[in-house]
Amino acid sequence: MANRIGAIVDHMNSTALSRNLLVLQDSGWIVTTFAEVRSRADFVLIVGTETNSRFPRFAERLIDPLDSPFSDGPMQRSVVYLGARPKAPADARVLDCPTNKLGEVFGALRCLVANRPLQAVRVAGLDMEILNGLADEMRKAKYGVVAWAAADLDQPHGELIVQSICGLVSDLNETTRFAGLPLGGNDADVTANQVTLWQTGLPLRTGFGRGVPEYDAYHFGTDRLLAGRNADVLLWISAFDPLRLPPETDVPTIVLGSPAMRFTKAPAVFIPVATPGLHHAGHFFRSDGVMAIRLRKLADSPLPSVAEALTAIEQAL
Amino acid sequence: MLIRLKGGRIYDPANGANGTVRDIYIRDGRIVADPGDSARPDQDYDVSGKVVMAGAIDMHTHIGGGKVNIARALLPEDHRADLLARTELTRACCGHAAPSTLATGYRYAEMGYTACFEPALLPTNARQAHMEMGDVPIVDKGGYALLGNDDLLLSLMREGADQKLINDYVAWTLDVTQCIGIKVVNPGGINAFKFNARKLDLDETSPRYGITPRAILLTLAQAIEDLGVPHPLHVHGCNLGVPGNVDTTLETISGIEGLPMHLTHIQFHSYGTEGDRKFSSGAARIAEAINRNPNISADVGQILFGQTVTASGDNMSQHRNRKFASPNKWVVMDIECDAGCGVVPFRYRDQNFVNALQWAIGLEIFLSVDDPWRIFLTTDHPNGAPFTTYPHLIRLLMDKTFRNEQLARLNPDAAAASTLGSITREYTLNEMAIMTRAGPAKILGLADRGHLGIGAGADITVYTDHEDREAMFRTPDYVFKDGELVAKDGRIVKVTLGATHVVKPAYDRGIEDRLRPFFARYRSTRLENFAIDEEELCECGSSRLTVHQCRHARVA
Numbered sequence: 001m002a003n004r005i006g007a008i009v010d011h012m013n014s015t016a017l018s019r020n021l022l023v024l025q026d027s028g029w030i031v032t033t034f035a036e037v038r039s040r041a042d043f044v045l046i047v048g049t050e051t052n053s054r055f056p057r058f059a060e061r062l063i064d065p066l067d068s069p070f071s072d073g074p075m076q077r078s079v080v081y082l083g084a085r086p087k088a089p090a091d092a093r094v095l096d097c098p099t100n101k102l103g104e105v106f107g108a109l110r111c112l113v114a115n116r117p118l119q120a121v122r123v124a125g126l127d128m129e130i131l132n133g134l135a136d137e138m139r140k141a142k143y144g145v146v147a148w149a150a151a152d153l154d155q156p157h158g159e160l161i162v163q164s165i166c167g168l169v170s171d172l173n174e175t176t177r178f179a180g181l182p183l184g185g186n187d188a189d190v191t192a193n194q195v196t197l198w199q200t201g202l203p204l205r206t207g208f209g210r211g212v213p214e215y216d217a218y219h220f221g222t223d224r225l226l227a228g229r230n231a232d233v234l235l236w237i238s239a240f241d242p243l244r245l246p247p248e249t250d251v252p253t254i255v256l257g258s259p260a261m262r263f264t265k266a267p268a269v270f271i272p273v274a275t276p277g278l279h280h281a282g283h284f285f286r287s288d289g290v291m292a293i294r295l296r297k298l299a300d301s302p303l304p305s306v307a308e309a310l311t312a313i314e315q316a317l
Numbered sequence: 318m319l320i321r322l323k324g325g326r327i328y329d330p331a332n333g334a335n336g337t338v339r340d341i342y343i344r345d346g347r348i349v350a351d352p353g354d355s356a357r358p359d360q361d362y363d364v365s366g367k368v369v370m371a372g373a374i375d376m377h378t379h380i381g382g383g384k385v386n387i388a389r390a391l392l393p394e395d396h397r398a399d400l401l402a403r404t405e406l407t408r409a410c411c412g413h414a415a416p417s418t419l420a421t422g423y424r425y426a427e428m429g430y431t432a433c434f435e436p437a438l439l440p441t442n443a444r445q446a447h448m449e450m451g452d453v454p455i456v457d458k459g460g461y462a463l464l465g466n467d468d469l470l471l472s473l474m475r476e477g478a479d480q481k482l483i484n485d486y487v488a489w490t491l492d493v494t495q496c497i498g499i500k501v502v503n504p505g506g507i508n509a510f511k512f513n514a515r516k517l518d519l520d521e522t523s524p525r526y527g528i529t530p531r532a533i534l535l536t537l538a539q540a541i542e543d544l545g546v547p548h549p550l551h552v553h554g555c556n557l558g559v560p561g562n563v564d565t566t567l568e569t570i571s572g573i574e575g576l577p578m579h580l581t582h583i584q585f586h587s588y589g590t591e592g593d594r595k596f597s598s599g600a601a602r603i604a605e606a607i608n609r610n611p612n613i614s615a616d617v618g619q620i621l622f623g624q625t626v627t628a629s630g631d632n633m634s635q636h637r638n639r640k641f642a643s644p645n646k647w648v649v650m651d652i653e654c655d656a657g658c659g660v661v662p663f664r665y666r667d668q669n670f671v672n673a674l675q676w677a678i679g680l681e682i683f684l685s686v687d688d689p690w691r692i693f694l695t696t697d698h699p700n701g702a703p704f705t706t707y708p709h710l711i712r713l714l715m716d717k718t719f720r721n722e723q724l725a726r727l728n729p730d731a732a733a734a735s736t737l738g739s740i741t742r743e744y745t746l747n748e749m750a751i752m753t754r755a756g757p758a759k760i761l762g763l764a765d766r767g768h769l770g771i772g773a774g775a776d777i778t779v780y781t782d783h784e785d786r787e788a789m790f791r792t793p794d795y796v797f798k799d800g801e802l803v804a805k806d807g808r809i810v811k812v813t814l815g816a817t818h819v820v821k822p823a824y825d826r827g828i829e830d831r832l833r834p835f836f837a838r839y840r841s842t843r844l845e846n847f848a849i850d851e852e853e854l855c856e857c858g859s860s861r862l863t864v865h866q867c868r869h870a871r872v873a
Binding site: 003021024025026027028029030031032033034036038039040061067068069070142143173177179194195197198200201202203208211212213215281283285286290291292293294 | 381387390396397408409411412415416419444445449452510511512513636642645648649650651653655660839841842846
């Protein structure tokens with residue numbers, strides 16, 4: 001439909017997602033997936049504060065199991081949490097560091113991993129002794145992982161933190177194996193980006209206004225378009241989460257959403273829709289951004305799917 | 318509805334027609350016999366004097382799956398330079414090095430291609446690959462499932478599992494991933510890279526499993542043979558791109574012990590170490606080996622100059638090649654104890670000695686392999702060049718004068734190091750029809766594609782016989798897909814859905830009991846959630862599942 005009417009396609013989580021995407025477009029990365037982390041990682045650095053609350057089964061599925069097809073007994077896995085008071089288990093190793101200083105920490109670690117001299121006593125409040133120890137541990141890891149959720153890096157130019165993480169991971173691969181683990185996927189953000197990429201060749205924040213696809217990570221962000229009144233209608237889709245309401249705006253708003261949505265300001269049009277994986281089949285990219293999962297129909301619903309609603313609207317245009 | 322193509326010159330090597338003038342009749346998507354004078358065609362196309370071939374088949378092209386989408390994500394600047402505007406029929410999208418799925422389907426169809434085979438479908442990523450291929454319109458699709466670096470197969474081999482069990486695992490993989498063949502990429506090497514090995518030679522044992530690439534190749538080739546799968550084991554060998562790898566490739570050929578084997582993008586595996594720059598052509602030795610061993614087939618993986626992106630399962634080689642990334646950005650991934658991938662943008666330059674010689678090596682191989690049924694026209698899209706360069710490549714093969722003009726423009730040291738200038742062979746239209754139609758259909762076991770006999774699917778391309786073969790093959794007059802006119806004069810006139818081609822060798826379902834515990838413990842999906850069925854394929858955009866026959870139903 002966007003192709004037909006010349007709309008811009010974006011996602012409610014794009015601001016976070018684009019922190020990763022901009023790094024991918026600028027320098028690339030070395031990354032891994034869940035099964036590799038679970039069975040192989042002997043060192044995991046978890047960056048950010050909310051990993052375990054955003055991904056409630058992260059530790060249970062990937063960090064806690066210590067049986068591995070590659071070791072005869074239980075494997076050894078060092079786990080370190082780094083961030084502004086990260087929500088970590090009581091006995092976890094935690095390095096407290098404000099989000100806006102994370103880039104400095106990874107810059108220092110790159111320096112130490114490369115055996116370059118660093119004239120500092122402390123970086124981002126962390127003693128050099130701690131950072132030296134961490135760098136040493138990373139170099140000695142056989143398969144290390146740095147996990148982050150871009151949503152946690154919510155600050156201006158948060159993508160530079162991602163880039164410094166990926167730079168460190170790349171450097172470590174000169175001598176050992178290391179990989180990043182970008183966590184995301186909530187509200188089908190990764191799914192939406194993957195499909196937009198393969199159908200158009202460009203990621204989210206691609207518009208069709210001039211008859212060809214145009215990608216603009218800055219100007220085509222929803223908040224910016226609404227604030228500048230550069231959009232004359234907002235079509236807001238949230239089939240999974242009734243709490244994700246459209247942003248407050250004077251721009252006429254159409255909502256395709258869960259029937260459980262409760263609005264403070266009624267949209268111009270509200271079309272209740274069924275939930276994928278509950279009322280109809282579909283697909284969903286998992287939180288490591290790689291594996292596509294089959295969603296199955298578990299119950300009947302009288303409501304249309306988002307696809308059915310959009311197709312009907314398009315046919316009526 | 319009856320359609321007649323009247324008076325064309327038919328190039329149909331599978332049925333012995335080499336420029337024979339005759340009419341072709343189409344009914345219900347199939348080619349039918351001349352219905353006699355009483356039957357009046359509903360549509361009549363006068364194609365007298367024109368060249369008529371079956372729709373072309375690309376048997377090795379990276380059109381979908383995780384690594385292709387990473388390539389798309391990596392290169393927005395490449396896409397901006399090649400935008401396809403929305404039309405009444407087609408959607409706005411981008412093309413070039415890693416084109417969108419829509420652009421892929423439109424442009425293949427416009428060039429007269431009617432089937433494309435994605436050669437590196439990770440079993441864990443089969444779902445995404447089929448979703449992407451479902452969004453490639455018009456052309457038929459199929460995939461080769463990747464095995465040989467998965468911890469499951471390597472564990473089975475280390476435990477000394479018998480061939481029968483491995484055959485069941487291979488057949489099960491084909492079944493649940495909806496594929497038509499099995500590919501192995503850098504056998505054992507992708508897995509070894511996860512244990513920090515940076516190379517793995519044919520007879521080197523892998524770090525964890527103590528298994529050699531040679532043993533992996535033999536085991537999988539034997540499984541394909543035992544299961545009667547038509548397509549030979551599809552092999553991307555060890556040491557891709559490494560000078561001197563011609564010896565590895567020749568050892569790989571002799572090491573397969575007479576079993577059928579397809580060596581893919583063999584150009585990248587045909588390098589010697591002679592000369593001042595320790596980089597030379599091994600094409601003559603490779604071509605001789607192919608000519609001498611009827612069990613061997615190959616596609617070339619020709620490089621052509623300009624910007625492209627290399628997308629490969631071979632993350633060990635791609636990590637090595639990151640130093641050549643242009644623009645300087647790249648992605649390497651380890652995936653799900655199953656495989657991996659690496660995506661590195663490349664700009665091949667005609668004044669660069671190595672790139673120019675790679676170009677010449679590919680053409681030397683094309684022109685030195687005697688049997689066109691065993692050599693296939695590919696650029697390993699997009700790794701050697703985007704598939705949209707095929708008409709140019711066809712002209713290089715069919716036009717010696719044009720070829721030598723191009724050769725004269727290259728890095729002179731590379732031109733001097735190649736025998737290409739002395740090769741006089743020019744491919745004929747009949748040979749081109751073999752290499753791009755009849756040959757791929759035969760080696761994939763597609764009984765009703767790649768030919769124009771009675772009963773064949775009416776995938777047909779009609780060209781104006783033009784001396785400039787590039788112009789001729791770029792813009793066919795008519796392209797029919799399953800009897801429907803989909804492109805005319807190089808423009809899409811109808812957008813249809815293509816079928817998915819698969820094989821279903823028989824196997825013992827008991828294999829799932831053996832695999833289930835591994836999935837439950839170490840994989841992050843359960844076995845029950847792994848399989849893709851026909852309903853899901855069609856939901857993803859496939860028109861239907863087309864199951865092709867295996868040579869025998871069951872192995873004792």
